[in-house]
Amino acid sequence: MDKEERQEILDTYKWIKVKKYVDDDTLSYEERYQRLEQHHIEETTFLINKIREIVKDNGEIKER
Secondary structure, eight states: OOOOHHHHHHOOOOOOOOOOOOOOOTTOOHHHHHHHHHHHHHHHHHHHHHHHHHHHHHHHHOOO
């Protein structure tokens, strides 16, 4: 992610792109739920890490 994209995310309401969940209707409801829950955990972890990266990089840029 370059400096301009980081700043645009911080200054606007630009979305951070995440992997879209793909449902598999051949699985049981329990399996589908478990996969969906796992996807949400991965998505949340990804977003938290991405925000930490943006804020850290932005702080380093402002210190220069």
